Amino acid sequence: MKKVIFATGLFISFLAVFSQSGSSVNEKRMKYGFNLGINHSNLLGDEMLSSNASLSNNLGFRLGILADYKISKFLSISPKAEMSFNNSEVNFNNIDGSQTEYEIMPISLDFMAHFVFKKNNEKLSPYFLFGPNVKIPISKKNDNITAYSTNSDFAIDFGIGIDKPFTYFNFSPEIRYSFGLLNVNQHPSIPSLKFHNISLVFNFIG
Numbered sequence: 034m035k036k037v038i039f040a041t042g043l044f045i046s047f048l049a050v051f052s053q054s055g056s057s058v059n060e061k062r063m064k065y066g067f068n069l070g071i072n073h074s075n076l077l078g079d080e081m082l083s084s085n086a087s088l089s090n091n092l093g094f095r096l097g098i099l100a101d102y103k104i105s106k107f108l109s110i111s112p113k114a115e116m117s118f119n120n121s122e123v124n125f126n127n128i129d130g131s132q133t134e135y136e137i138m139p140i141s142l143d144f145m146a147h148f149v150f151k152k153n154n155e156k157l158s159p160y161f162l163f164g165p166n167v168k169i170p171i172s173k174k175n176d177n178i179t180a181y182s183t184n185s186d187f188a189i190d191f192g193i194g195i196d197k198p199f200t201y202f203n204f205s206p207e208i209r210y211s212f213g214l215l216n217v218n219q220h221p222s223i224p225s226l227k228f229h230n231i232s233l234v235f236n237f238i239g
Contacts, residue, residue: 062103066202066238068113069096072230074121076137079216080224082123089134091120093230097143101238106153111162113145119230123223125179135179135220138186138228140171145190158196166190166211168228181219186228188213194236205236 074090082088097115104110123135144167151160168186194207210231218226 064101064203064238065099066101066236067096067098068115068234068236070094070232070234072117072119072232074119074137075229075231076121076123077227077229078224079227082223085126086223087124089122089124093118093120095143095232095234099236099238101149107150109149109151110164111145111147111149113143113147115143115145117141117143117168117230119228121228121230123220123226125222133179135181135223136183137217137226138168138170138183141168141186142171143168147190147192151196156197158198160194160196160205160207162190162192162194162207162209164190168213170217179220183228184215184217184219186213186215186217188229202237202239205238207234207236208232209234 072093072095074093076088076090078088095115095117097113099111099113101109101111117138118140119138121137123137125133125135127133145164147162147164149160149162151158166188168188170183170185172182188211190209190211192207192209194205196203196205208231211229213228215227216225217228218224
């Protein structure tokens with residue numbers, strides 16, 4: 034919990050600094066908004082699992098807040114904080130016929146800093162984004178899962194989207210892939226695991 038509070042504080046401070054710098058030059062440089070979407074986990078193992086274990090990846094969802102700071106005509110930086118509800122696990126078939134699950138990153142708090150390259154048009158503006166993503170797992174207790182938790186992860190995000198302006202806000206659907214770089218596994222019976230996911234996100238920025 035201390036890590037979550039500390040990271041949240043850093044993110045808020047980050048937004049405040051950009052907000053002050055943006056307001057002194059141009060009020061329209063800094064915009065705020067929220068997003069929501071769905072994601073599909075893509076848990077990968079660096080080595081073969083044992084015969085009684087298998088990987089499972091399914092749909093989840095996410096929601097969050099974001100800002101957009103315009104650096105130049107074609108480049109902006111978009112810090113985001115999102116709560117991601119993932120659906121990825123390792124299934125163990127026990128000797129007695131029962132099954133135990135080891136959930137990987139069931140809920141995570143994701144902090145991102147995306148660099149957005151946009152071709153500005155009046156009606157539709159396509160864009161490309163990339164940037165770092167720090168994933169902090171949040172514990173979820175369940176009687177049917179193992180006692181092991183998940184390590185924090187550092188990922189690189191890539192994505193494409195389209196920005197559509199309306200009268201009071203911009204609507205920006207995007208597809209992004211998060212490429213996990215660290216070993217998130219804490220279970221002693223499993224080799225290294227990398228956590229990736231693909232998301233369809235709808236951004237609303239005013």
